[in-house]
Amino acid sequence: MQQVHDLFLNKLVLDYDYVFCITTTRTRSGIHDNAVQASYTILNDYKPVRSAAGFNTPFMLRVIDSQNVFAGVGVPVVEAARMRAAGETPPRIRAHLENLARHTHGYMVAPDLNYLRNRIKKRGDKSVSFLSAALGTALDIKPILHCNQGETEPVAKVKGFANASERLFDFAARRVKAGLFSPTLCMSYGGPLDEMRKLPGYDRLREACAANNVEVYESFMGLSGLVNVGKGALVVAFASEHKGFD
Structure with missing residues (x-):
């Protein structure tokens, strides 16, 4: 303070x-x-x-x-x-x-569920249970986590980090096409941004933003974020009417 x-x-x-x-x-x-x-x-x-x-x-x-x-x-x-x-x-x-x-919605895909669970558990967050982390790691299942109005929850489970990232990018592209509350989409990544830009679905999201006059802001995830969710985490955020994750 x-x-x-x-x-x-x-x-x-x-x-x-x-x-x-x-x-x-x-x-x-x-x-x-x-x-x-x-x-x-x-x-x-x-x-x-x-x-x-x-x-x-x-x-x-x-x-x-x-x-x-x-x-x-x-x-x-x-x-x-x-x-x-x-x-x-x-x-x-x-x-x-x-x-x-x-009305701002943040979505995250984290590659290491065990690390994520151990970190967020210390903050009282129960978005990822022990069983989900264990099974997810064994089966390579990655949850897509959603944050809105201070609350976090898993909204989808996808096999493989690349597939989960693609599903998130495509979902965000649909929201962009439907109309956002502000002409802004923010992304952060826990690694080199060139890695994020090579993920499947990234180009389609950028094309949707360009076609709908939405500015895209990309950043390397801050140190506190890396410590809390682990290397390689992907976050996409925008403001829109919430209609669930599809």
């Missing part, structure tokens, strides 16, 4: 008038609650700092729970930047982001 407090008072309150802090879902991380607690002291302490720098206007800070994880956090972040560039007001941006977070 102190690190968040210091970052804002030493830099952000001097560089900006209004800041949105978009966090990983509070159900999977303490970052959101720490940011909320830090925001109280920041809003109490910022005035002398800004005054000393010659700023007499107020500073505003809002902490928003993305209600998602990994690439899912990127969807509201991109939307916030897009709305700011379009000249939208902070209240309109805030209301839109909070609504968008409720």
Whole structure:
């Protein structure tokens, strides 16, 4: 919490008038609650700092729970930047982001079920049971996990990582064609992005996004993500009406 407090008072309150802090879902991380607690002291302490720098206007800070994880956090972040560039007001941006977070869906395929289960179990997540992990590893069955509004659950089981990735890519392509709530699709991968781009179905998803004016943002999975879900995990996220996984 102190690190968040210091970052804002030493830099952000001097560089900006209004800041949105978009966090990983509070159900999977303490970052959101720490940011909320830090925001109280920041809003109490910022005035002398800004005054000393010659700023007499107020500073505003809002902490928003993305209600998602990994690439899912990127969807509201991109939307916030897009709305700011379009000249939208902070209240309109805030209301839109909070609504968008409720409709953001993140999907993940992890190659190592035993590693994934052991890590998420420590956080109280029961998306992958011991039996599922044992059988899945023995039979090379990979679950596709879904996160929305802070809750995670398996929505499909597919034999082989490549096949599971293809099914996820094709599902995402259908959602893109049906229409998203924001023109953004985010992907993250726990390895070189060239590996992800060679997975079956990837090209079809990119073609669907290009045809429907949806921007694609790809990133190497962050260190905390790699630690929690393992090397080689694939995540695809977007905001849309939820109609189940097909």
